[in-house]
Amino acid sequence: MKTNKVLNNADDAIRDIFEGATLMVGGFGLCGIPENLIAALKSKGTKKLICISNNAGVRDFGLGLCMANKQIKKMIASYVGENDIFEKQFLSGELEVELVPQGTFSERIRAGGAGIPGFYTPTGVGTLVAEGKEVKEFEGRKYILERALKADFALIKAWKGDPSGNLVYRKTTRNFNPMMATAAKITIAEVEELVPVGSLDPDQIHTPGIYVKRIIQGKNYEKRIENRTVTP
Amino acid sequence: MSLTRDQIVKRIALELKDGYTVNLGIGMPTLVANHIPPGMDIVLQSENGILGLGPFPKEDEVDPDLINAGKQTVTVLPGASFFSSADSFAMIRGGHIDLTVLGAMQVDEKGSIANWMIPGKMVKGMGGAMDLVAGAKRVIVAMQHCDKKNNEKKVLKKCTLPLTGIGVVDLIVTDMGVMEVTKDGLILIEHAPTLTFEQIQSETEAKLIKGPQLKPVKI
Numbered sequence: 001m002k003t004n005k006v007l008n009n010a011d012d013a014i015r016d017i018f019e020g021a022t023l024m025v026g027g028f029g030l031c032g033i034p035e036n037l038i039a040a041l042k043s044k045g046t047k048k049l050i051c052i053s054n055n056a057g058v059r060d061f062g063l064g065l066c067m068a069n070k071q072i073k074k075m076i077a078s079y080v081g082e083n084d085i086f087e088k089q090f091l092s093g094e095l096e097v098e099l100v101p102q103g104t105f106s107e108r109i110r111a112g113g114a115g116i117p118g119f120y121t122p123t124g125v126g127t128l129v130a131e132g133k134e135v136k137e138f139e140g141r142k143y144i145l146e147r148a149l150k151a152d153f154a155l156i157k158a159w160k161g162d163p164s165g166n167l168v169y170r171k172t173t174r175n176f177n178p179m180m181a182t183a184a185k186i187t188i189a190e191v192e193e194l195v196p197v198g199s200l201d202p203d204q205i206h207t208p209g210i211y212v213k214r215i216i217q218g219k220n221y222e223k224r225i226e227n228r229t230v231t232p
Numbered sequence: 233m234s235l236t237r238d239q240i241v242k243r244i245a246l247e248l249k250d251g252y253t254v255n256l257g258i259g260m261p262t263l264v265a266n267h268i269p270p271g272m273d274i275v276l277q278s279e280n281g282i283l284g285l286g287p288f289p290k291e292d293e294v295d296p297d298l299i300n301a302g303k304q305t306v307t308v309l310p311g312a313s314f315f316s317s318a319d320s321f322a323m324i325r326g327g328h329i330d331l332t333v334l335g336a337m338q339v340d341e342k343g344s345i346a347n348w349m350i351p352g353k354m355v356k357g358m359g360g361a362m363d364l365v366a367g368a369k370r371v372i373v374a375m376q377h378c379d380k381k382n383n384e385k386k387v388l389k390k391c392t393l394p395l396t397g398i399g400v401v402d403l404i405v406t407d408m409g410v411m412e413v414t415k416d417g418l419i420l421i422e423h424a425p426t427l428t429f430e431q432i433q434s435e436t437e438a439k440l441i442k443g444p445q446l447k448p449v450k451i
Contacts, residue, residue: 028280028281028299028317029303030303031296031297031299032297054317077357078357078358078360079356079358079359080357081356081357087355087356099358101358101359101362101363102279102317102321102358102360103279103317103324103360103362103367104321104362106317106318106321107318107321107322110318121366122325122366123325123363123366123367124362125366125397126395127394127396127397127398129358171295171298172280172281172298172314174281174315175280176317178316178318179316179317179318206316223297225294225299226299227299227305228304228305230289230290230291231288231289231290
């Protein structure tokens with residue numbers, strides 16, 4: 001277990017992301033997004049990307065940075081309401097989009113990483129989402145066939161990680177990160193705390209290192225809050 | 233007199249039962265949490281990976297790593313747990329959530345609901361709504377009875393907007409009253425104080441059935 005997957009910085013970690021690549025990007029809203037990797041992707045400027053991410057960030061943060069930079073050709077997401085650029089690019093035809101119910105979205109990614117090519121779900125039966133999909137009845141209820149999602153790269157964020165790629169998430173930053181880690185050819189993780197091998201309790205690891213090919217120590221986390229709501 | 237937003241969610245809170253696990257949608261449904269009867273054991277689920285949602289944090293407790301599905305900062309109660317989105321939706325789809333409360337743009341007399349898209353105008357996405365209506369044991373809609381801005385009815389014979397789910401809604405609570413979805417159609421079981429059945433029917437495209445015990449909403 002001595003493999004060292006640590007790279008020096010985000011630019012190095014994403015060096016081979018190519019034009020037209022399919023990327024999974026972790027996070028729910030701006031919570032648990034790989035801030036450093038997204039910033040590096042923006043400065044690399046790679047175009048025609050297909051991004052699989054639950055949301056599209058906001059106008060000036062998260063995946064919104066790459067969208068504003070016109071790097072994204074297609075988004076596969078469940079909710080994009082926080083990014084006004086998204087709506088504009090989509091309605092003008094610049095951006096392709098596949099909207100997927102959030103549970104179907106997470107399960108398609110999970111399936112992709114778990115060697116399951118498709119599955120039947122009750123979600124979306126009789127709606128636009130079901131168009132063109134096989135419908136099958138089980139015990140009197142209708143289900144639609146959904147296909148697995150896979151990617152060339154997954155960009156994910158964890159709280160702690162070690163050089164073997166073992167990861168631990170904190171609170172609601174976990175969201176889609178663990179499934180995405182399993183469903184890409186090359187999974188790149190950034191962590192808030194890179195700790196020595198052996199210092200994470202094996203019982204507490206959320207993502208086993210096998211899924212992670214590269215890991216970097218992230219820096220300067222902004223952790224922007226979308227809706228700061230407090231009790232007076 | 234129609235009900236205020238607060239009165240709508242207060243009425244919905246009467247549907248809560250001890251021991252329920254509940255998912256509250258974004259917007260007005262979230263406010264149902266303010267009216268959980270003291271002493272009642274209700275666990276709130278948030279689909280981004282929380283069981284045991286607590287109140288909004290005090291200023292010095294705000295944690296950017298801890299938000300609800302509406303991206304609001306939140307806290308958790310003792311006994312809470314965090315999990316991935318795949319686990320969260322397995323919980324939802326698997327029928328482990330007793331009740332969900334959602335907003336809607338339209339509902340119809342078959343219990344179908346539309347709340348995620350206006351073609352050519354608004355494209356935000358369905359988020360977790362399609363999974364919630366497909367998986368929760370009971371679905372309650374909280375909304376205004378009519379779209380006053382565009383002068384359009386929202387309780388329809390058949391939804392015209394793209395659907396979120398077909399035949400999934402159990403109860404509709406609006407500023408005008410409470411309607412139960414049955415195989416015979418929508419039964420008006422409670423009305424806002426001072427509004428008559430006829431007044432509510434005139435604001436409703438679907439044909440309402442007058443509940444045998446139609447009474448004013450207790451507020």
